[in-house]
Amino acid sequence: MSTGEPALIAAQEITKTYAMEGAPVHALRGVTLGIRGGEFVAVVGPSGSGKSTFMHILGCLDRPTSGRYLLNGRDVSHLSDDELSTIRNRQIGFVFQGFNLLARTSAVENVELPLLYAHGSHITPAERRRRAMAALAAVGLQDRAAHHPNQLSGGQQQRVAIARALLNDPAILFADEPTGNLDSRTSIEVMDIFQRLKDERGITIVLITHEPQVAEYGSRIIRFKDGRVVSDLPNTFRRAAAAELEAVALEPAGDL
Amino acid sequence: MAIALRALRRNRLQTSLTISGMAIGVAAVLTMIAIGTGAETAIENQIRAAGMNLIVVTAGNYKVKSTEDFGGGAVEPSAALRLDEEPLSESAPLIGAIVRAAFHPEDDPMEKHNHPTAKQRLGDSEAGLGSAATLTSMDAEAIRGLSGVQYVAEGLHQNIHVKAGEKRWFTRLHGTDTRLPLIRRAWTFGHGRFFSAREQSRAEQVVVLGAVAAERVFGDANPVGHEVSLWNQPFRVVGVVSTTSWMVAPAPGDDQFDAVYIPFSTVHRLLNLSKLNDITITAASTGDVTRVMGEVTKLLRARHDIGEDKPDDFTVTTQARQALAKGGMRPDVARAVVGNVGGLEKVTLEQLGKTLDRATRTMTALLAGIAAVSLLVGGIGIMNVMLLSVTERTREIGIRRAVGARARDVRSQFILEAVALSVAGGLIGIVVGLIAARGLSQYLRWSTTISPGAVLLSVGVAAAVGIFFGWYPAKQAARLDPIQSLRYE
Numbered sequence: 001m002s003t004g005e006p007a008l009i010a011a012q013e014i015t016k017t018y019a020m021e022g023a024p025v026h027a028l029r030g031v032t033l034g035i036r037g038g039e040f041v042a043v044v045g046p047s048g049s050g051k052s053t054f055m056h057i058l059g060c061l062d063r064p065t066s067g068r069y070l071l072n073g074r075d076v077s078h079l080s081d082d083e084l085s086t087i088r089n090r091q092i093g094f095v096f097q098g099f100n101l102l103a104r105t106s107a108v109e110n111v112e113l114p115l116l117y118a119h120g121s122h123i124t125p126a127e128r129r130r131r132a133m134a135a136l137a138a139v140g141l142q143d144r145a146a147h148h149p150n151q152l153s154g155g156q157q158q159r160v161a162i163a164r165a166l167l168n169d170p171a172i173l174f175a176d177e178p179t180g181n182l183d184s185r186t187s188i189e190v191m192d193i194f195q196r197l198k199d200e201r202g203i204t205i206v207l208i209t210h211e212p213q214v215a216e217y218g219s220r221i222i223r224f225k226d227g228r229v230v231s232d233l234p235n236t237f238r239r240a241a242a243a244e245l246e247a248v249a250l251e252p253a254g255d256l
Numbered sequence: 257m258a259i260a261l262r263a264l265r266r267n268r269l270q271t272s273l274t275i276s277g278m279a280i281g282v283a284a285v286l287t288m289i290a291i292g293t294g295a296e297t298a299i300e301n302q303i304r305a306a307g308m309n310l311i312v313v314t315a316g317n318y319k320v321k322s323t324e325d326f327g328g329g330a331v332e333p334s335a336a337l338r339l340d341e342e343p344l345s346e347s348a349p350l351i352g353a354i355v356r357a358a359f360h361p362e363d364d365p366m367e368k369h370n371h372p373t374a375k376q377r378l379g380d381s382e383a384g385l386g387s388a389a390t391l392t393s394m395d396a397e398a399i400r401g402l403s404g405v406q407y408v409a410e411g412l413h414q415n416i417h418v419k420a421g422e423k424r425w426f427t428r429l430h431g432t433d434t435r436l437p438l439i440r441r442a443w444t445f446g447h448g449r450f451f452s453a454r455e456q457s458r459a460e461q462v463v464v465l466g467a468v469a470a471e472r473v474f475g476d477a478n479p480v481g482h483e484v485s486l487w488n489q490p491f492r493v494v495g496v497v498s499t500t501s502w503m504v505a506p507a508p509g510d511d512q513f514d515a516v517y518i519p520f521s522t523v524h525r526l527l528n529l530s531k532l533n534d535i536t537i538t539a540a541s542t543g544d545v546t547r548v549m550g551e552v553t554k555l556l557r558a559r560h561d562i563g564e565d566k567p568d569d570f571t572v573t574t575q576a577r578q579a580l581a582k583g584g585m586r587p588d589v590a591r592a593v594v595g596n597v598g599g600l601e602k603v604t605l606e607q608l609g610k611t612l613d614r615a616t617r618t619m620t621a622l623l624a625g626i627a628a629v630s631l632l633v634g635g636i637g638i639m640n641v642m643l644l645s646v647t648e649r650t651r652e653i654g655i656r657r658a659v660g661a662r663a664r665d666v667r668s669q670f671i672l673e674a675v676a677l678s679v680a681g682g683l684i685g686i687v688v689g690l691i692a693a694r695g696l697s698q699y700l701r702w703s704t705t706i707s708p709g710a711v712l713l714s715v716g717v718a719a720a721v722g723i724f725f726g727w728y729p730a731k732q733a734a735r736l737d738p739i740q741s742l743r744y745e
Contacts, residue, residue, distance in 0.1 A: 061658065061738045082662045089660020100655045100742065104266040114659040116259055164659065 006073060007034030008171065008204055009058055014067035014077075016053050016227075027053040029227035030067070037171065040198045040205045042218030042235070047210060049224040052176060055208050059092055059174045060084040072171070089117050093165025097177035099157040101149040101164075108132045108145040111164045118168060135163040139193065155186030162193055172204045173197065179214055185248060191217040192241035217241055260672035263652075267645070271677065274641045278681020278721070279688055281634030282714045284627040286689030286706065291696065292620025294704035296613060309406070310439070311537040311549055313399075313556065314571045315391045390560060390569040391532040393520070396433075398555055399537060404548045406540040409433035410520040413533050418465075418473055418516055419485040425472040428515040429486065431523030432536075437497070439538050440512070448480035448495030455494075456519035461526075463491040466513035467498040467506040484516075487526060491518065545574050634681065635721035642674050642729035646736075653733055654741030667734035674726020675719055682718025686711055 016028040028050045035041055045051045056062040057069060060076060063084075069077040076087060094100075101110045111132040115123055123131075136142050139159040149157050158178060165173055175194065179187035195217060197203045207218055215221050216239045223231040264271045393410050400408045412431035417424055430436075437443045437450045447470075451462045463484060470479050470493075479493045498506055498513065506513030524530060539548040553572050560569055646653070653666055661669075693704040 056739050059658075061742075082664070085657070085660050085662040085665075088658060094658050096742065100651065100658070102652055102655060105262070109262070113656065117656070117660040117662070117665055119662075168660075 007070075008037040008072055009035040009206075010068075010070040010073075011054075011058070012068040012070070014054070014057060014064040014069060016050070016057065016062070017065045026227055028057075028064070031227075031229055032067075033222065033229060033232060035204060035206065037204050038198065038202045040194065040207070040217070040219045042207045042209060042215035042221045043224060044209055044212060044215045044221060045224030045230075050227040051208050051224040054224065055174050055176055055206060058172075058206060059094060060087045085117070086119070089114055089119075090168055091171050093162075093168070093170040093173045095158065095161050095165050095173065095175040095178045097180035099149070099154070099161045099181070101157055101160055103150065104148060106146050106148055107141060107152065107160045108136060110149070110160055111135050111167055113164055114167045131167060132163075135167050136160070138166070139163045153186075154182050155189055158182060158186070158190055159193070162190070166197070166203075170203070172206065175205065175207045177209055178207070179209070179211070187214065188241050188244050188248065191239075192245055195241050213239075260669050260676055263649075263669065264673055264676060270641055270645070274638055274677050275681040275684060277637040278631075278634040278678050278718060279684035281627070281631035282682045282685025282718055283688035283692060284630045284685075285624060285717070286627075286686060286710060286714050287692045287696070287704075288623035288627040289620060289710045290689065290693035290704040290706045291702060292616065292623050293707065293710070294693075294697070294702060296616040296620065297705050298703040309539040309541070309545055311539060311545060311552065311572060311574050313391065313395075313535040313537065313552060314573070315531065315533055316569065316571065391535055391556075392530060393524075393532060395556060395559055396532065396535045398559060399535060399552055402548065402551050402555065404540055404544045404551070406538040407435045407438045408538075409436045409439055409536045410532050411534040411536055412520050412523045412529070414523070416486055416516070418469060420473045420479075420482065423473045425469055427466070427469050427472075428511050429523075430515055430517050431520035432517055433520060436517065436536070439536055442499045443497050444499065446496045446498045447478045448493070450497070451494055451517070451519055456521050459519060459521040459525040461489060461491045461522060462494045462518065464495045464497055464517040465493055466515040466517070467496060468508050468510070468514035469516055470496045472508075486516070486518070489526060549574060631717060631721065635678070635725040638674055638677050638722060639725035639729060641677070642670060642726055643732070645673075646670065646729050646733045649733075650736060650741045650744040653736050654738050654744065657736075657738035658742060663734040666736075667730045670730035670733045671723060671726045674730070675722035678718045678722030678725075679715065682715050685718070686714055689714070 011034070012032050014028055014031045015026070018025045018027060031050075031054060043051045043055065053062070057064050058071075060071070060079075061084075063079075064077050067077065068075055071087065071091070076084065079087070088094075101107075102113070108129065109132075112128050115128045115131065133142060133145060136145055139162055141156060141159055141163065144152060144156060144160075149160070152160065158181075162173075173194075178190055178194075182190065191214065194205050194207065198205055198219075205218075207215070209215050216235060216237060218235055219238055221231075221233055221235050222229055396408050396410045399405060410431070410433045414429045414431075415426065416429040417426055434450060434453050434456050437445075446467065448464070450464055451460075455462045463486065465473070465479060465484075473479070473484065474482065479496060482493050483490050484493060485491065497517070508514050520532070537548070537552065539545045549572050553568065556570055556572075557568060562569065656666060656669075657663075690706060693706055696702045697704045
């Protein structure tokens with residue numbers, strides 16, 4: 001935390017140990033780092049390096065075995081399951097590799113999902129539908145609202161998932177291998193959306209990936225290995241997805 | 257709630273199979289209860305229709321001399337009149353029929369004497385001195401206030417010529433109360449209705465014809481709205497009464513359907529009378545007849561100011577006693593029975609009725625018990641589907657948890673799904689059960705009764721089954737770790 005500005009995410013000596021068939025597995029062996037609001041952080045590392053476990057803890061899906069995790073200045077490492085659920089609902093959005101949309105459920109109903117669990121804020125079904133449609137429009141899928149996931153392409157499904165993640169206006173978006181199931185062109189499209197979210201809306205993005213090329217869209221790259229951070233550097237060669245998209249559009253369409 | 261319903265809609269086949277399992281369970285329970293209570297009511301009704309709970313108070317006392325000998329039954333003419341379900345004697349209607357076959361009854365000078373009703377009337381008038389006019393409608397009103405009394409009807413009886421145009425028919429006239437159809441449980445109205453309380457209180461000139469009388473005077477035409485003349489007074493016909501009982505068919509001279517009914521108040525007004533011939537009472541419970549009889553006797557003795565050592569100026573009999581005395585039995589058997597009537601009374605049809613009641617109640621419980629097993633199977637079906645669906649939808653649970661569903665949100669979704677399944681099954685089951693019960697009573701001629709209580713019970717049980725069998729799967733669902741379930745393939 002080199003700047004005086006308080007970090008949005010502050011992890012202090014976080015460890016996570018699983019008991020697997022008796023033998024303890026140390027997924028995280030003491031991770032300390034901070035992420036400021038509006039950063040686009042790419043976390044890379046080989047599988048088993050602890051990067052996914054780290055994201056689950058930061059995303060309040062899991063709790064650390066030891067260490068402290070301050071989210072927006074509040075220690076959330078020992079909150080109850082209900083409290084963590086509320087934080088996930090209000091402050092955090094997730095995008096997954098497998099899209100994780102509800103099957104046999106229309107796109108707009110998938111997007112509405114977080115609002116169904118926004119306890120305490122009395123939102124009428126009509127208002128819910130309106131906000132879901134707006135979120136779909138923001139990712140350019142307003143005319144696919146009634147489609148079920150199996151009627152959508154991978155890129156479209158991932159955009160529905162992004163719309164869902166953004167519905168409650170979260171401060172942070174966690175993306176776990178969001179391009180793992182996508183071809184290179186749609187991957188760039190998704191990265192474009194992420195970069196615009198960061199630039200235009202100031203949303204903090206934590207991107208987990210094992211592809212170095214994808215990580216290069218981030219403004220900061222953190223490398224994990226064996227449950228530890230091995231490097232944490234600003235990305236000086238940030239790729240611009242929008243520019244690449246234009247370049248791709250100029251190429252002959254034969255290879256698509 | 258909406259979440260749960262939406263989730264169910266997504267899996268139509270599974271949902272509908274589970275619902276039908278539940279529906280069969282509920283339908284089975286409901287139908288079995290319907291058959292059981294139907295049998296109970298049928299037995300109860302037959303007993304009531306046979307007059308097991310009937311008590312008749314007659315003005316005057318003929319019993320003084322006749323209690324000892326068998327003649328007692330035969331010499332109770334007014335009592336005999338009340339025994340409407342049975343022909344008075346085997347031969348009387350037969351003779352009537354033969355006579356009518358040979359002559360037109362209107363032309364037959366002997367008709368008056370051969371007519372079985374007339375014969376009875378003769379007996380009635382022979383006993384005329386005994387039938388001192390001691391009962392009043394005030395007495396009837398007082399009896400209405402006794403506990404255990406169900407219905408009370410005043411009775412005035414006359415012989416009368418019914419005239420409609422050229423047609424005449426000599427028959428029996430009963431001045432009575434609006435409640436008589438409730439006492440004669442097997443009555444139905446082929447046309448129209450019984451006279452109303454309003455017509456009775458205003459002593460209007462309205463008449464209900466017995467089926468036989470109506471047939472004699474109007475043929476097959478609907479007489480409702482037409483006028484007949486009684487005592488040369490115009491009376492408006494409001495209904496025709498017939499019977500549903502298979503034990504009795506309307507026959508000439510049967511005093512019940514070869515008869516006309518008018519409000520007793522009208523008889524009082526037109527004939528300037530104030531007394532009653534008799535009062536008919538039903539006890540609310542078949543087993544209570546003897547007690548009610550005692551109460552009525554006590555009440556009337558008090559009202560009539562009869563001293564301790566004086567005999568009653570009225571006669572209280574029960575239908576059961578009369579049925580034993582002359583319910584179509586062979587004379588020698590009847591003689592033997594009535595000879596022992598004192599001892600027999602204690603084990604009579606009252607108790608038979610109670611025993612039958614108990615037996616059917618046991619049968620109902622047994623049937624419902626068997627059906628409840630199918631309900632249990634339906635419940636296990638729901639649990640099975642819910643457990644399967646928890647496994648199948650692990651990923652869905654993970655997704656919901658990731659977007660902020662709390663463990664209890666997931667739990668209540670799954671419980672609500674189970675309850676929705678079972679209640680939907682329950683509602684369908686009720687409809688199926690109602691149809692099945694109707695079908696049974698229509699095609700097999702089994703009587704079935706479905707009470708609102710049984711329906712409510714079924715819905716309640718269905719919901720309870722849903723909660724009970726949905727609880728465990730829902731708990732499992734809520735306990736799933738969000739990360740594990742997100743990774744679940």
